[in-house]
Structure formats: structure tokens, C-alpha cells
Amino acid sequence: NAGVTQTPKFRVLKTGQSMTLLCAQDMNHEYMYWYRQDPGMGLRLIHYSVGEGTTAKGEVPDGYNVSRLKKQNFLLGLESAAPSQTSVYFCASSESGAAYTDTQYFGPGTRLTVL
């Protein structure tokens, strides 16, 4: 099992460019999450999905869109990148969402810089 993988690992964008971050998991997990991590801010939830075809907003959804067309993939899109979106992005997945028995498995992160 590869667990949770993220593509790409690093990316530099110019303001106004668009891109898509791909998260893939091979554990047949129902729940998937996108977080951003900024210095001194901890992890903040951008969007999440409780199953194929579903998405929901998290704490900081503005400027991002997501799609979950396949159960194993969760895509995070930036339509018009802004310097404020410079961050490290983490994807996570969990089996069922049951609060205690569930464990979130994290990907290795994507470092995005917007110039």
C-alpha cells in the first residue's frame, strides 16, 4: 500500500495561474480532506469529502475548488492563484469518519509558492 500520495511535491506559480493538486489513496477510505499549513497557524481545513461525489467546505474554502469523482482521488483546484495561497498543502483520508476509531492518514504534503 502506498497510503496517501500527493502530486506534485513542489510547485511555483505566478499570480493568476491555475493548477490542480492531486491526492490519491489506496486504502478504500470514504473520507478525504485538504488542509493548508502556514507558519504559526497550524493546519486549517479547506474542503473535505465524506464519499465519492460529495464535497463540503471547511474552515478556509475561499479561492479553492475540489472534486471527488472517484473514491480514491480528491482534487484541489486553484483557479486564479494569489500570493496568499502560498502554503504547504496536506491531503488526508480516513476510513469511516467515526470519530474515535477513525484515524486520519496524511500525505507527504505539497509546497506551493505563488509569486
Added chain:
Amino acid sequence: AQTVTQSQPEMSVQEAETVTLSCTYDTSENNYYLFWYKQPPSRQMILVIRQEAYKQQNATENRFSVNFQKAAKSFSLKISDSQLGDTAMYFCAFRGNRDDKIIFGKGTRLHILP
């Protein structure tokens, strides 16, 4: 809204010492779940330990244990016999019983000194 507060941005201890990381949270729920995650320099987030609010017994995982004080809404992590590999950022996290998502604190950067 639930909040998680870690009041120690950074800490340093000598190898083999015991260190305690603080975490407080705010919630109106009676049943919930608390977690400590570790993020080493590799950036990979790893679950260290978790606690159910309705269990009075403190969770323990090898050298890691928690001091859960429900009335005080406090959830501290104790690392015994600290090792160089414990150097990492540690995040306290909260999840409500009916929530789909976890709320993270801002983290404590822990340095274990040789």
C-alpha cells in the same frame, strides 16, 4: 465553535528528560475525542495518541501519555525518556462526536537536545 489552544510555540529539553506539552480546548459538547499528532521534519503527520472524553483513564502509548482533565478542558502530552527522534512539531486536535472533521491547534515545536 470549538477551539484548540497550544500556549507553547516552542520548547527544548535534553535527551532522556521528560517533557509535557500543554493543550486546552473549548467545547460545549459532552462527548468528543482528542488527539496528539506529530509532524517531524519530513512533514509527514503521524497520530501519536488519542483519548475519548467519556473515558476517565488517561491514554498511554509506550513513552507517550496524556493528562486529560475534562472539567478544566485540558489535554497535555507527556513524553518520557525523550529521544532525538521525538524532535518534531506536535499538534493537539479535537473532534466532536458528530463532526466529520478535526480542529487542530497551532502546534508546539519540540527540540530534543543531545
